[in-house]
Amino acid sequence: MEFKGAMGGIYRLTEWITRLAATNLLWVLCSSPFMFCLILKLLVMNQNLANESLQMNWAMAILAPLTLFPATSAMFTVVRKWVMGDTDTGVFRTFFKGYKENYKQSLIGGIFYTLLFVIMYVDYTVYMTQLSNLQIVGVIMLILIIILLVSMFNFFSMVAHYHMSIGQIMKNAVLLTLIRPFRVFSTMLGSAVVIFIGVKYPVLFLFFIGSVVAWFAFFNFYGTFLKMQDQMEKMKQKDEEQESVEDKKSDNLQK
Template sequence: MESKGLMGGFYKITEWIMRISGSNLLWLVCSLPFLFFAFSAFFIPGGWGFAAFNMWIMAILAPFTFFPATSALFSVTRKWVMGEADVGIIKTYFKGYKENYKQSMFGGIFYTLLTVIMIVDYQMYMKEFNNNLQFIGIVILVFLVVLLVSLFHFFSMVAHYYLKVTQLIKNAILLTILKPFRMLSTVICTGVLVFLTIRFPWLIFFGLASLTALVAFFNFYAAYNKVQEKVEKLRAAEEAANTDENGDESTLELPSGSEKEKD
């Protein structure tokens, strides 16, 4: 009996390793053009001009490769967090890639443009102006950090919710501000994973992206459920108040968008 239990546990661990590594490899393949220039910019010697050229190419490629590939990866980890661990990785990944491509692309264009603008403004205020105006550069840096960190929620919401791109971005940023401890947990876990990957570079191929997406969606889903509970309580309170005042029931307006169905 003990040997059967050990074998069962071994098979489960092996299955999860295959899921994590398989989805990670799919993400690497679909993000390859972006990752190639990222690797070139940071790891191939060539001077600042060479690195700057590669970063501009990365900015152009990101909305069309990195963003759709990452939202598809979050579609896979969404299934795991919601208890559907046995779904086909390849089918789920490419279904999410196809369904979420436009939202991811347009969201990626917004995030990339705003990031570039904020980086340029930050450098201008910190280098070109005196100390009296450099505080503006610090403020821009803070907003830039919030913007980049909100990407975790953006990808989670793309995978989980039917919403317009503007609503996805707005809600991702708001949820980042309203639930800072959840986001801090995601950032810390991501930092640990990056540190481990530096120590063990093979994790780039077999786990870094998938584990990061899993942690990010887990924290998003926990925060999302708490927000939903508060919305339900507020709606119930308003229904009760309207019933007492008007003698009939009325409901709060539901958000424009719906949770994606399980399949």
């Protein structure tokens, strides 16, 4: 019995690793134009080629909404199934179904996020390097960039989990980041640890880093979602009890 249990555990672990790897490979494949430019960007940075680095920045800004955002939303669609207990779902089918269904929202959201990042980064650079008397504004812009970056975890989770307009998703992603900062920033710290490990072993970016970060991010998001849902149910129940008490008082007065 112990042997069968151990074999079952090994099988489940192998299946879990295979699912993570397959999802990550699909994500890398569908966002490969962006990834290619990112790799070139890192190479030219090491060689101090300013013009080429700037060109790669523009290329990534253009390609991110078209490739990276839809691919990441599709990856979150897959990990959402796992977190919610549906571990038997097909990775390939679920990924491309999510890619197709959420492409428009991911594209529009990607355009807004990219524009905001570019504007804030340019402002941050100007205030920190050219306007030394206003560096406090640069620090504020850096804080806003971090908040915007962290809100992307909620953005992808909401695209995968909810059926709402892109405007509502982006607004709620930022609001949830501000309302529940500790859980969201724990996601960022956990992701930073995973990425740090990936930097030490770059091959992990190909097979695991993206899907592990997505799973952890949606796990935290879903925990927040359940907690907020429970609080809303308690508030609703409290309101119903209060209405019931008021109705009883009203009936007693009428008698």
